[in-house]
Amino acid sequence: MQNISxxxxxxxxxxxxxxxxxxxxxxxxTGWDVKKTDSIGMAQRGGSVISHVRMGDVVSSPLxxxxxxxxxxxxxxxxxxxxxxxxxxxxxxxxxxxxxxxxTVATGAKKYPEDEAILSVVRERAGKVFFIDGLKxxxxxxxxxxxxxxxxxxxxxxxxxxxxxxxxxxxxxxxxKIIQINLQAFSLGREEVKNAGIR
Amino acid sequence: xxxxxxxSAGSKHLLSGNEAIALGAxxxxxxxxxxxxxxxxxxxxxxxxRFEGVYAEWSTNEKVALxxxxxxxxxxxxxxxxxxxxxxxxxxxxxxxxxxxxxNGGLVVVSADDPGMHxxxxxxxxRHYARLAKIPVIEPYDSQSAYDFMFxxxxxxxxxxTPVLLRTTTRISHSKSLVCIKGLSEVGAxxxxxTPNPEKYVMLPAFARKRHEVIENxxxxxxxxxxxxxxxxxxxxxxxxxxxxxGIAFQYAKEVFPDAAVLRLGMTYPLSEQLVREFADSVEKLxxxxxLDPFIxxxxxxxxxxxxxKDFIPITGELxxxxxxxxxxxxxxxxxxxxxxxxxxAELPLRPPSLCPGCPHRGLFYALGKxxxxxxxxxxxxxxxxxxGLVITGDIGCYTLGAYKPLNGLDTCACMGASIxxxxxxxxxxxxDKLVAVIGDSTFMHSGLxxxxxxVYNQSQITIVILDNMTTAMTGHQGxxxxxxxxxxxxxxxxxxxxxxxxxxxxxVVVLDAFDIKALREAVARATESDKLSVIIVRGECAPxxxxxxxxxxxxxxxxxxxxxxxxxxxxxxxxxxxxVYIDPELCAGDNCGLCDQVCPVGAIGVFDEAVKE
Ligand SMILES: Cc1ncc(C[n+]2csc(CCOP(=O)(O)OP(=O)(O)O)c2C)c(N)n1
Numbered sequence: 001m002q003n004i005s006x007x008x009x010x011x012x013x014x015x016x017x018x019x020x021x022x023x024x025x026x027x028x029x030t031g032w033d034v035k036k037t038d039s040i041g042m043a044q045r046g047g048s049v050i051s052h053v054r055m056g057d058v059v060s061s062p063l064x065x066x067x068x069x070x071x072x073x074x075x076x077x078x079x080x081x082x083x084x085x086x087x088x089x090x091x092x093x094x095x096x097x098x099x100x101x102x103x104t105v106a107t108g109a110k111k112y113p114e115d116e117a118i119l120s121v122v123r124e125r126a127g128k129v130f131f132i133d134g135l136k137x138x139x140x141x142x143x144x145x146x147x148x149x150x151x152x153x154x155x156x157x158x159x160x161x162x163x164x165x166x167x168x169x170x171x172x173x174x175x176x177k178i179i180q181i182n183l184q185a186f187s188l189g190r191e192e193v194k195n196a197g198i199r
Numbered sequence: 200x201x202x203x204x205x206x207s208a209g210s211k212h213l214l215s216g217n218e219a220i221a222l223g224a225x226x227x228x229x230x231x232x233x234x235x236x237x238x239x240x241x242x243x244x245x246x247x248x249r250f251e252g253v254y255a256e257w258s259t260n261e262k263v264a265l266x267x268x269x270x271x272x273x274x275x276x277x278x279x280x281x282x283x284x285x286x287x288x289x290x291x292x293x294x295x296x297x298x299x300x301x302x303n304g305g306l307v308v309v310s311a312d313d314p315g316m317h318x319x320x321x322x323x324x325x326r327h328y329a330r331l332a333k334i335p336v337i338e339p340y341d342s343q344s345a346y347d348f349m350f351x352x353x354x355x356x357x358x359x360x361t362p363v364l365l366r367t368t369t370r371i372s373h374s375k376s377l378v379c380i381k382g383l384s385e386v387g388a389x390x391x392x393x394t395p396n397p398e399k400y401v402m403l404p405a406f407a408r409k410r411h412e413v414i415e416n417x418x419x420x421x422x423x424x425x426x427x428x429x430x431x432x433x434x435x436x437x438x439x440x441x442x443x444x445x446g447i448a449f450q451y452a453k454e455v456f457p458d459a460a461v462l463r464l465g466m467t468y469p470l471s472e473q474l475v476r477e478f479a480d481s482v483e484k485l486x487x488x489x490x491l492d493p494f495i496x497x498x499x500x501x502x503x504x505x506x507x508x509k510d511f512i513p514i515t516g517e518l519x520x521x522x523x524x525x526x527x528x529x530x531x532x533x534x535x536x537x538x539x540x541x542x543x544x545a546e547l548p549l550r551p552p553s554l555c556p557g558c559p560h561r562g563l564f565y566a567l568g569k570x571x572x573x574x575x576x577x578x579x580x581x582x583x584x585x586x587x588g589l590v591i592t593g594d595i596g597c598y599t600l601g602a603y604k605p606l607n608g609l610d611t612c613a614c615m616g617a618s619i620x621x622x623x624x625x626x627x628x629x630x631x632d633k634l635v636a637v638i639g640d641s642t643f644m645h646s647g648l649x650x651x652x653x654x655v656y657n658q659s660q661i662t663i664v665i666l667d668n669m670t671t672a673m674t675g676h677q678g679x680x681x682x683x684x685x686x687x688x689x690x691x692x693x694x695x696x697x698x699x700x701x702x703x704x705x706x707x708v709v710v711l712d713a714f715d716i717k718a719l720r721e722a723v724a725r726a727t728e729s730d731k732l733s734v735i736i737v738r739g740e741c742a743p744x745x746x747x748x749x750x751x752x753x754x755x756x757x758x759x760x761x762x763x764x765x766x767x768x769x770x771x772x773x774x775x776x777x778x779x780v781y782i783d784p785e786l787c788a789g790d791n792c793g794l795c796d797q798v799c800p801v802g803a804i805g806v807f808d809e810a811v812k813e
Binding site: 010021024025028033034035036037038039040047048059060061062063065066068078079082100101103104105106107108110111112114117121158 | 211213317341369372373375377447450451453454519520521524545547548549550551552553571626765769773774775
């Protein structure tokens with residue numbers, strides 16, 4: 001098989017590392033080679049976080065080169081746009097419509113780009129973009145903490161991993177207390193992309 | 200954090216490089232582990248501290264950590280000492296001493312280098328320390344090798360009576376890949392016991408001269424070992440090109456040149472000339488692909504073997520598959536790669552790191568910025584020397600972020616502990632500015648105490664501010680001697696900061712609440728106009744460690760004059776929304792902070808009833 005590369009972007013506190021751990025674990029359970037690498041930088045909180053996940057028969061570099069990602073998985077829309085050059089031309093993007101203003105925007109020095117501006121940046125690379133209001137969808141479950149797993153569910157539709165391995169990976173990585181709500185969030189996320197509004 | 204100690208032999212797991220180092224060391228029989236936190240090394244000791252049957256500690260600094268590991272090694276048990284690259288500068292004296300005495304139980308020193316400076320002040324290549332100290336350096340290239348190499352590192356250390364440097368990098372330490380677990384080796388059962396041997400352990404000149412001969416012979420023997428060690432591997436290829444590579448650069452080389460023959464070096468010092476020469480003879484063109492310095496390349500060239508590398512591969516920064524590919528293309532080594540746009544062309548607002556909402560460091564910087572001397576210093580043109588201003592020398596930690604606008608709170612930052620020395624140097628050179636050194640609590644314990652003694656002894660008049668957030672925040676909240684919390688999370692005796700400072704001989708010592716702006720401003724005003732050496736301890740617990748307060752602040756827009764004073768705090772929670780000042784309730788630290796209501800000149804910020812949630 002051809003290797004598959006997924007780039008996950010967002011900001012600190014969104015559960016990105018957990019999301020990429022679950023994805024890598026699911027790939028391992030499929031019997032593939034897998035590598036992942038996280039860039040957290042200096043920020044404890046609120047800073048940009050990127051995780052590269054690569055899987056296939058043999059994976060060498062854990063870092064995805066520019067233009068090497070099959071899927072861009074963005075949990076914050078500005079960070080998704082910032083890293084879309086990693087996407088292969090014609091690749092797919094799953095982007096959460098949530099926007100967290102960086103300090104430069106909050107103080108009024110810079111403007112947070114409009115959705116259309118963000119999407120046009122992403123569309124320069126992406127063939128398909130799923131732009132999802134994850135927070136709204138997941139709040140139906142009464143707990144927005146499962147947002148990252150909801151979005152993983154959305155991502156899962158684009159990857160050749162079985163529902164079985166996803167479930168096992170979630171069970172392995174999440175505390176048993178919150179597993180039920182997360183499994184529900186995961187299914188909701190899957191539905192979302194299956195019935196999707198592609199933008 | 201997963202409990203990796205419970206992983207059973209024969210199973211396969213996704214582990215980070217740091218987890219693999221920790222588990223490999225444990226399975227190789229490590230009994231003592233010491234470290235001072237520092238990215239990207241921190242998780243090694245964090246994992247070991249959870250292992251049963253191993254003594255693990257956060258030491259005061261890297262030098263102390265290494266000396267403890269040396270002492271333990273002298274008793275015959277296996278020891279690991281880990282640190283970030285710049286930590287080895289602090290421990291360099293000890294490393295060179297450990298080289299000359301040699302070991303008893305295996306001693307492995309882990310240096311986690313940070314090419315690209317993801318979170319460091321430089322990107323020095325610590326392989327040079329191996330050559331300087333005449334000890335072997337081992338470099339893993341993924342998590343499996345990090346795990347496997349630990350066993351070999353301890354064996355080599357004992358067999359050749361030498362400390363071993365295990366050098367990892369951010370990309371190795373912080374990447375996860377699959378690891379097959381071997382399980383616990385037999386070594387574990389050793390008991391510590393020390394047999395005096397002054398000719399080995401007491402480095403008087405007469406003994407050290409003999410030991411120098413010993414270590415010169417040792418490196419010759421290791422050079423021979425390098426020829427056949429499983430650490431080094433030749434991977435056959437089809438083309439005419441041969442690549443020598445180490446660490447993560449090996450992975451990039453494989454990805455970019457899948458068909459080339461590769462000499463993968465897991466031990467990059469000392470090199471076996473025969474091994475390199477045989478490989479070079481088997482290929483037409485030899486290139487070296489390594490991150491940072493041309494460490495391997497220059498040794499190969501020194502053997503009289505033709506090799507290229509840094510003439511096309513960057514010497515600065517972290518490598519990546521695309522940097523290797525584009526460099527190779529420029530050098531004519533690769534043809535059909537498309538050139539990629541390096542980054543997104545759209546201009547997007549940046550997301551620089553900032554102090555957290557509720558950070559106890561913020562108030563001090565605000566207070567310093569409000570003193571007339573500071574205003575004078577920062578507003579006058581930098582080309583004109585000012586007299587009578589306020590210079591703030593800084594140190595390393597979360598508070599270094601206070602250097603950014605609008606806080607403008609630091610004028611220097613170099614290495615840990617330097618703030619006090621910098622201020623003393625400026626004072627002794629004769630500047631007419633008042634000097635304030637700002638240093639974190641962990642950094643003060645690490646290397647501020649000796650500098651403070653210097654200030655007392657050499658009759659200084661500077662002010663030292665210790666920002667005591669009761670943790671080592673920057674690296675992810677580790678304990679240090681003044682916290683009284685051990686690496687394993689147990690309560691221990693805490694060093695009392697104020698007593699320590701007084702004990703060294705400082706008379707003017709105050710302890711302030713980090714969130715009391717009035718008290719901070721008064722103390723700063725007093726100190727900056729006094730000619731006595733003084734210490735201000737600013738105490739407040741690190742924001743992410745405190746229980747959430749829901750008494751979020753709200754702006755009464757009918758009162759707010761949009762004077763922007765609150766923005767001078769650089770709090771991420773304070774924003775503009777629809778033309779009004781707005782405080783994001785998701786971010787606001789509420790009663791844990793309250794700085795903004797204290798600085799608002801018109802009283803527009805407060806806790807209003809409807810904002811008080813459960
Ligand atoms: C010699 C050395 N060791 C370790 C580090 C990594 N490091 C950077 S800042 C810091 C400690 C910060 O703690 P503290 O001074 O208490 O400040 P805080 O981050 O808590 O504000 C450490 C360990 C370093 N830069 N240099």
